[in-house]
Amino acid sequence: MARIFDRNLFIMLFSVMIGVVVITYFLADIVNQTKIDQLTARHTVEIENIEEMNINFTNNFLESSVLLDSAREFRAFGNYHFDLASLFYTSALSEKNISKIYDYKNRSIDNSSNAMPKYLNSYLNFKSASDFFNNTKKHTTYDNYLELLDLYVKLTNSGAILTMLRYNASMYLKYLAENITIQNGAAFVTNETGLMDLLNMTLMMYGVEAGNYDDIEQDIAEYDIKGFSPNREPT
Numbered sequence: 001m002a003r004i005f006d007r008n009l010f011i012m013l014f015s016v017m018i019g020v021v022v023i024t025y026f027l028a029d030i031v032n033q034t035k036i037d038q039l040t041a042r043h044t045v046e047i048e049n050i051e052e053m054n055i056n057f058t059n060n061f062l063e064s065s066v067l068l069d070s071a072r073e074f075r076a077f078g079n080y081h082f083d084l085a086s087l088f089y090t091s092a093l094s095e096k097n098i099s100k101i102y103d104y105k106n107r108s109i110d111n112s113s114n115a116m117p118k119y120l121n122s123y124l125n126f127k128s129a130s131d132f133f134n135n136t137k138k139h140t141t142y143d144n145y146l147e148l149l150d151l152y153v154k155l156t157n158s159g160a161i162l163t164m165l166r167y168n169a170s171m172y173l174k175y176l177a178e179n180i181t182i183q184n185g186a187a188f189v190t191n192e193t194g195l196m197d198l199l200n201m202t203l204m205m206y207g208v209e210a211g212n213y214d215d216i217e218q219d220i221a222e223y224d225i226k227g228f229s230p231n232r233e234p235t
Contacts, residue, residue, distance in 0.1 A: 057139035064132035068156060071125035075163055078118035082170055085111035089177050093187045101187045105180045112174035119167040123160050130156035151220050158213040165206040172199040 085108045092104035133152040140146065172195050179190045 057136060057145075060132055060136035060139060064129050064136055064152065067125050067129035067132060068152070068159075071122045071129055071156070071159055071163070074118050074122035074125060075159070075166075078115045078122060078163065078166060078170070081111040081115035081118060082166060082173070085109075085115060085170065085173050085177070089173060089180075092177070092180055093189070095187065096185070098182055098185070101180070101182065105177050105187075108177035109174055112170045112177060115170040116167055116174075119163045119170060123163040123167065126156045126160035126163060130160065148220070148223050151216060151223065155213065155216045155220065158209060158216060161209050162206060162213055165202055165209065169199055169202045169206065172202065 088104045088108035088111065092101050092108060095101045095104060130153050133149050133156060137146055137149050140149075176189055176192065176195050176199065179192065179195070180187050181190060182188065
């Protein structure tokens with residue numbers, strides 16, 4: 001009887017031990033699976049956040065670039081009309097034929113008038129591009145990208161200064177052309193001194209800022225980031 005009892009006790013204890021091991025295994029498996037699920041969920045969120053940042057970065061950078069290109073285009077048109085206005089103004093002053101003097105005067109006025117809205121549109125686009133480039137920095141944590149975006153912000157701010165200076169120069173040139181009259185058979189500008197001083201000062205400031213703008217453009221052209229291209233396709 002004692003041996004039968006010992007055997008039954010051993011079988012019972014052994015069965016309990018097996019049960020404990022099985023339960024422990026299942027509990028460990030459940031804990032591990034829970035950890036895996038939590039880790040998977042966390043990484044999924046991280047990946048989604050990264051993808052969202054990349055999409056927002058690309059979209060904002062593209063929008064910034066479009067505005068920058070538009071600003072450059074308006075500036076180019078403004079420069080075209082300003083150069084013509086300057087040419088016709090100097091031609092009017094050197095011309096001896098009265099009808100040609102008035103023709104050159106009117107052409108100078110027209111081109112100055114045409115230049116001003118082009119420069120204003122360019123200024124507004126440069127300012128908007130600067131805001132977008134600044135906003136794009138919220139969507140990246142890469143130092144190289146942030147440094148490049150800072151360069152674009154400097155470029156667009158400089159562009160805004162350039163176009164406003166040329167807007168003012170166009171206005172002064174228009175006033176000068178409007179003041180061209182005929183005295184003793186030759187072109188003469190009334191109230192020339194004050195307006196010419198303003199024009200020359202504005203053009204001098206423009207020249208300084210243009211050098212700064214060109215330097216920033218060169219810095220951007222030389223800024224090399226592996227895997228980065230300013231020509232990015234929208235996602």
